[in-house]
Amino acid sequence: MALVWRDLRARYRGSVLGFLWTFLNPLLMMAIYSLVFSVYMRVQLPAYPAFVFAGLLPWTSFSSSLLRGANAIVESGDLLKKVYFPPQILPAVAVASALVNFVLSLPLLLAFLLLSGAGVDWTLLALPVPLAIQAVLSLALALGAAILSARYRDVYHLLASVLTLWFFLTPVLYPADAVPPGLRALLVLNPMAPLTLAFQDVFYYHRWVDVGTLGPLALVSVALLAAALWAVERWRWVVVEEI
Amino acid sequence: MPAAVRLQGVSKSFRFRAQRATTLKSAVLDAVGRRRPGGAERFVALRDVTLEVGAGRSLGVIGRNGSGKSTLLRLIAGIYRPDAGRVRVDGRVAALIELGAGFHPEFSGRENVLLNALVLGLSRRDVARKLDEIVAFSGLAAFIDQPTRTYSTGMYMRLGFSVAVHVDPEVLLVDEVLAVGDAEFQKRCHDRLAELRRRGTTLVIVTHDPAAVERWCDEAVWLDGGAVRAAGSPRTVLDHYQDAVVREESAALAAMHERPGEGARRWGRGDVRIEGVTLRGAGAGARYVFESGEPLTATLRYRVERPAPAPVFGFAVMRADGFCVYGGNTELAGVALPALGRTGEVSVTFDRLDLVGGSYFLDVAVNSREGVVYDYHGRHYPFAVRSRPGELGVARLPHRWGVRPD
Numbered sequence: 311m312a313l314v315w316r317d318l319r320a321r322y323r324g325s326v327l328g329f330l331w332t333f334l335n336p337l338l339m340m341a342i343y344s345l346v347f348s349v350y351m352r353v354q355l356p357a358y359p360a361f362v363f364a365g366l367l368p369w370t371s372f373s374s375s376l377l378r379g380a381n382a383i384v385e386s387g388d389l390l391k392k393v394y395f396p397p398q399i400l401p402a403v404a405v406a407s408a409l410v411n412f413v414l415s416l417p418l419l420l421a422f423l424l425l426s427g428a429g430v431d432w433t434l435l436a437l438p439v440p441l442a443i444q445a446v447l448s449l450a451l452a453l454g455a456a457i458l459s460a461r462y463r464d465v466y467h468l469l470a471s472v473l474t475l476w477f478f479l480t481p482v483l484y485p486a487d488a489v490p491p492g493l494r495a496l497l498v499l500n501p502m503a504p505l506t507l508a509f510q511d512v513f514y515y516h517r518w519v520d521v522g523t524l525g526p527l528a529l530v531s532v533a534l535l536a537a538a539l540w541a542v543e544r545w546r547w548v549v550v551e552e553i
Numbered sequence: 554m555p556a557a558v559r560l561q562g563v564s565k566s567f568r569f570r571a572q573r574a575t576t577l578k579s580a581v582l583d584a585v586g587r588r589r590p591g592g593a594e595r596f597v598a599l600r601d602v603t604l605e606v607g608a609g610r611s612l613g614v615i616g617r618n619g620s621g622k623s624t625l626l627r628l629i630a631g632i633y634r635p636d637a638g639r640v641r642v643d644g645r646v647a648a649l650i651e652l653g654a655g656f657h658p659e660f661s662g663r664e665n666v667l668l669n670a671l672v673l674g675l676s677r678r679d680v681a682r683k684l685d686e687i688v689a690f691s692g693l694a695a696f697i698d699q700p701t702r703t704y705s706t707g708m709y710m711r712l713g714f715s716v717a718v719h720v721d722p723e724v725l726l727v728d729e730v731l732a733v734g735d736a737e738f739q740k741r742c743h744d745r746l747a748e749l750r751r752r753g754t755t756l757v758i759v760t761h762d763p764a765a766v767e768r769w770c771d772e773a774v775w776l777d778g779g780a781v782r783a784a785g786s787p788r789t790v791l792d793h794y795q796d797a798v799v800r801e802e803s804a805a806l807a808a809m810h811e812r813p814g815e816g817a818r819r820w821g822r823g824d825v826r827i828e829g830v831t832l833r834g835a836g837a838g839a840r841y842v843f844e845s846g847e848p849l850t851a852t853l854r855y856r857v858e859r860p861a862p863a864p865v866f867g868f869a870v871m872r873a874d875g876f877c878v879y880g881g882n883t884e885l886a887g888v889a890l891p892a893l894g895r896t897g898e899v900s901v902t903f904d905r906l907d908l909v910g911g912s913y914f915l916d917v918a919v920n921s922r923e924g925v926v927y928d929y930h931g932r933h934y935p936f937a938v939r940s941r942p943g944e945l946g947v948a949r950l951p952h953r954w955g956v957r958p959d
Contacts (some may be wrong), residue, residue, distance in 0.1 A: 385658075392655030393648060394631040462577040538914055547634040551567060 336370050360428035364484035364513035365506045371412035373473045378404035379452025380459045380466050390550050398542050401456040405449045431516035440508035443528050450534035460549040480506050557608040557755035563638035566595040598624040599779045611756035613766030616776035627727045643840040644723025645674050647873035648812045658702035665701050673720045683719050691715035718745045724755045763791045799842045806935050808843035813933045821928035824861040825919045828854040830934045845940035852900040853917050857893050866899045873912035878947050907949040
């Protein structure tokens with residue numbers, strides 16, 4: 311844990327500008343999506359930019375966890391080949407720093423909610439629930455991707471494409487009830503769908519999160535994490551030889 | 554005496570990378586197309602290695618490149634796991650494998666030092682206390698807050714070495730890094746290593762430099778093709794090792810005598826032809842590797858194709874880079890040649906071959922007295938000379954020292 315914090319500090323060292331830079335991307339995306347969907351295509355949602363922002367920030371955190379995590383082991387080959395170093399830590403650091411990034415951007419999001427008229431409510435107190443589940447889920451997937459990309463070098467690029475598709479299948483830009491009943495399975499099978507909904511509940515709808523869907527998701531995430539940790543332990547020796 | 558490092562029947566092999574799909578895409582294509590990449594061939598890096606290093610002792614592992622030395626260190630450091638056998642290490646291990654310790658390129662030198670020291674099991678307080686000492690030792694204070702990816706190889710190695718020798722390891726593994734940095738830094742490294750040894754640190758040094766083994770080690774092991782060829786006192790192991798190196802070098806040189814390599818040149822009118830040259834030492838057999846100061850006799854066979862009046866035989870000792878060390882001929886030496894007949898031998902003997910260690914060629918020629926070249930063999934006959942390391946130049950000029958303090 312000490313190492314994680316050390317690494318985090320290393321990434322954020324002396325870079326107020328770099329920190330602001332990380333907001334620029336989601337802000338611009340939010341602006342463009344808002345323009346396209348609420349102005350051009352006339353999505354009928356009040357305070358649509360706030361809706362997009364509420365889903366976009368957690369998604370950005372999720373996708374950068376996975377991408378950075380997938381690269382984490384490969385890019386630290388030098389470290390792993392020369393000292394005894396637990397490889398799990400590297401993807402964990404990537405995930406942790408993406409989450410910290412998300413948490414640090416919350417004030418900006420809240421300010422935006424207030425300004426855009428979406429407002430904030432006591433339901434915000436439920437935020438740690440989806441946050442914790444997303445942390446566990448991202449870590450599990452990042453570990454798996456990191457191990458896999460040590461073996462297959464194109465995993466990172468594949469993952470980038472998959473994440474793009476995944477993004478559009480996740481109700482970030484459109485409300486979940488816009489999905490026709492026949493295709494609801496797409497939401498049920500997508501672990502990011504209930505998470506995104508939960509974040510929208512917290513930030514936008516001002517509802518308490520739906521424990522009925524988050525509960526099973528939490529269990530699945532924990533199981534995935536256990537499997538991923540087992541896999542890292544199982545393959546770590548092979549990984550060191552492959553990188 | 555308790556063993557600090559103990560390996561029992563350790564084997565380790567690696568898959569050849571080229572034979573495996575390295576992308577998911579090709580793996581899928583292989584699976585779909587039933588294109589089975591040829592068998593699971595493996596490269597055996599170590600086979601059945603058993604060795605022991607007593608606590609506080611130092612072991613030198615010698616062997617050529619690819620003999621499994623670095624794999625051995627990685628196994629001891631716990632980076633690799635053996636396929637068979639057991640590796641046991643008592644105490645905190647610090648390893649310097651290849652260039653420097655493991656650094657994360659994006660972190661600054663300072664952060665890497667902290668990371669490394671924490672990984673090696675030092676407490677935060679210890680690290681904080683040691684940090685300045687480490688930075689001072691490395692002499693990199695000006696760069697310590699730059700990311701290590703901006704470091705030169707030398708800087709990288711210096712910092713790695715500084716960390717490894719300051720975390721007070723109980724077992725220190727060193728891989729070919731005794732030659733780090735400038736002379737001044739090397740001296741500090743050597744002093745520090747000597748100090749660690751005095752304090753009872755167990756050392757395992759991997760190198761292909763016999764002098765390093767002699768200097769630092771109580772015991773030595775010679776690894777060849779992943780197996781232990783000899784183990785014991787440094788002197789005996791090094792003798793075995795160097796004998797083998799000489800034998801191999803001889804074999805390679807002998808092959809070159811048979812089939813001249815790149816750069817070999819032969820020209821001349823062909824009135825008299827040189828058919829071959831044999832090098833010998835004091836004994837009767839052909840030799841290609843000589844100790845400095847030994848005798849060397851070169852015998853060349855000739856065949857007279859056309860009657861050539863008063864031919865002159867000559868030689869030149871050339872260093873491998875083309876520098877002519879010395880040349881002479883029968884005319885200069887005032888040798889009156891008898892009638893040559895159809896075929897025969899001419900030999901030239903150096904009573905003492907006082908050359909500095911290195912690779913040389915013996916060029917041979919036969920000319921007319923007026924300088925018409927009948928046959929010239931350039932860079933056809935290589936030989937090697939071994940001498941004490943550290944000597945400079947080409948020739949060992951006989952000399953004596955006299956010192957008389959007032």
